[in-house]
């Protein structure tokens with residue numbers, strides 16, 4: 001059996017990253033629905049879960065599996081530019097983890113989610129629902145935060161999610177590159193030697209610990225008053 005050409009399944013997305021993604025997608029869908037319907041008790045709870053999830057992902061970007069780390073996917077401007085040129089010439093190489101443009105949308109999603117959470121914490125619908133920080137900050141912050149949360153951030157986030165899912169579907173249907181299966185099973189198939197992401201029982205337990213720490217931090221931040 002020739003080793004150099006045999007197909008190898010390599011772990012790219014560790015279980016913590018994949019779990020983060022599926023919980024995030026479900027919670028964000030629930031947040032948009034509960035916000036619009038006005039199920040605010042549920043809305044707040046889901047918001048706190050997303051807060052903890054995003055904090056977890058930020059930490060996991062430093063201590064997680066190889067391809068989940070920011071240094072292994074956040075591109076320098078030069079790399080980003082080279083990737084765009086290669087795309088134009090239809091010569092973009094297959095990426096192992098996130099491609100350089102995908103990496104930008106990952107950062108954009110995490111950033112918008114964080115803004116949505118922070119603004120929600122300071123929002124006040126002037127009927128009966130007030131975020132836990134709205135009593136702690138000046139009234140004009142509450143006004144701005146509420147306006148951002150329910151008019152601007154919400155729309156930006158939904159648009160970026162549509163772009164995100166649209167791009168993933170474009171890769172599958174038009175470029176015949178399946179990004180979805182690896183986000184579920186964790187593995188991609190390569191013909192060459194590729195660095196694998198660590199995804200052991202120990203690293204998964206460690207991730208649980210990190211998440212517990214993030215959840216505790218959120219608990220403290222919610223009950224800050």
Ligand code: HEM
Nearest residue numbers: 017025028029097098099102106109161165168179180183
């Ligand atoms: C509210 C909905 C969603 C949000 C907020 C969201 C957010 C994200 C984020 C933050 C990442 C980066 C993953 C990481 O490195 O930690 C990601 C990656 C990914 N998401 Fe989603 N996602 C959503 C829905 C979906 C759906 C419905 C699909 C399936 C069609 C999907 C497919 C993917 C795939 C395939 C990747 C990996 C892309 C790559 O290979 O570079 N996402 N998503």
Ligand code: HEM
Nearest residue numbers: 031032035036047116117120121123124125129131150154
């Ligand atoms: C990613 C996380 C979140 C998303 C996507 C989200 C989304 C939404 C949406 C779609 C609405 C309805 C806006 C409208 O009336 O048109 C809303 C309202 C609201 N959300 Fe969130 N939310 C998030 C997190 C939070 C958090 C963490 C809190 C506070 C703990 C919060 C507090 C509120 C409040 C108080 C309102 C009512 C504001 C108003 O309509 O005047 N949200 N949110």
